[in-house]
Amino acid sequence: MNKLIVKTEGLKKYYRLGKNTVKALDGVDFSVKEKEFVAIIGRSGSGKSTLLHMIGGLDSPTEGEVYVDGKKLSSMNREQLAVFRRRKAGFIFQNYNLIPDMNVYDNIVLPVELDGKRIDQKFVKEILELLQLEEKLDALPGMLSGGQQQRVAIARAVAAKPSIILADEPTGNLDTVSGHEVMGLLKVAAKRFQQTVILITHDNDIAQMADRIVHIEDGKIVGTYNECPGQKDCGGNLGHNAGREKAGEQHAGE
């Protein structure tokens, strides 16, 4: 089986609000395998965004540990965390967060350039082709539709070849049809470029497209559903029924 790329242990995040303590996360043990596509669902305020931010090194836990790609995030200093975010994590946000006065191409290669890396033109071209953005390279984000802007954001996240892609409500600003299409592309792109995706959504239809759905309420994981067992393993050997194994695993875990 694939190795774990993300692991959290007893993750807690408490906020003080006057006399009250708000438990945004209350002991979350969560892990993601390499190349897995996981959706985290939950109501707003359930702690799902907090969890994503912890995994991305954007926020630090009150208690517990986050490991990404074998590295403990709490042992990194600010500078190391910044490098970690740049190299290991690709972010996709609800409001796209593209730079308005840079064209599509420059937006996409920005993280690579920031990291001082050479731009892999062949790879960028492949991404552009897959995300159907070849004709929009010179356009400014403001000229694009929401769906197109989010495709640029996906391309930007993928271009830096991160270990994990973290998507926070990527379809939140899109209508149902474009949201669905953008999700489809994210799924296809993650598969093609062998990337791990953790996605937050409150839309059940969108979550259905993931390999696994994790349900969070009140800072705790309340359920896990394997939507598509074997989805990632279909390229496996002939005699090896990965799908059944995975389904079996799930039952055993329940």
Added chain:
Amino acid sequence: MDWSVITSVFAAAAAAAMAWKMRRLKKDIYEFADSLEENLDAVIQGKEPENTGDTADSLSGKLNEKLHRVNHILEQKEQEAAMNRETMKELISDISHQTKTPIANQKIYLEILKSRDLSADIRGFVDRLEHQTDKLEFLFDSMVKMSRLETGVIQIQKENSDLVETIGRAVAAIVPSAEAKGIRLSVEVSHPWEMEKRKGTHSLPEQPAGRLFLCHDRKWTEEAVYNLLDNGVKYTQRGGSVTIRLIRREIFTEIHVRDTGKGIAVERQAQIFTRFYREPEVHDREGVGIGLYLTRKIAELQSGYVEVKSEPGEGADFCIYLPNG
């Protein structure tokens, strides 16, 4: 006084020389790191690294030499993999070839046997034998297809052609079994997105009525759609209907196959795409639980994906998403 002037001049000169040397050193290091990165990138992308100074006894020379060796090793590994694939290809084609004749012979003998006068119970056995032979034949066919797709023996060949025509061929193949069960088949085509865009400034090639040009692999897409249709007909009761809808959207073209059958429980919707999965209630003639698996594989090889929406008793809506670009 003279001494202090001389000393300071010397000091200044020494400092300048040091600074110059430092700058040279720094430049050298940057150049070294740059060329190293360039060569590493080349190796990562499977290209030959540049062999600047690999004969010189310098650090970059030594590293370049090593990189060349790494590249060489990678190339050899690739060749090995290609050879393994070739062996696999031969093995698969041998299996498919060598099993064809015995199965065909078996079928002929069964035919002959059936034309004889047989007692009722022997006839029953012969029928069952025939059924199993058909199943075996289908199983071999499917497994050969599956392994060819999986080992990359078959390359998906995408070309811009009429998707409606491809669907038409799949539909034509399913008509007999649909007719036998009295199931109505219908096809709808719509391009909501283009309609909308054409109103604006966008200029898109006009799609002639009843046609839909899309870059896709005709043969395998037909197979994928046929598998969905086959399932639709199989799981729909007499008098039901199977509807094919093509919808061209902004990014993907959707091929929906909707039936009015018994539907699929949510907890099984993921499993149906795995290899050799069979719905527990159905164990009829053909079908070895490979169809949906193949369909998904075919969609994925074309950078698309497959989805199902269904509720028990409400029929099922399978959809293949193929990218427009």
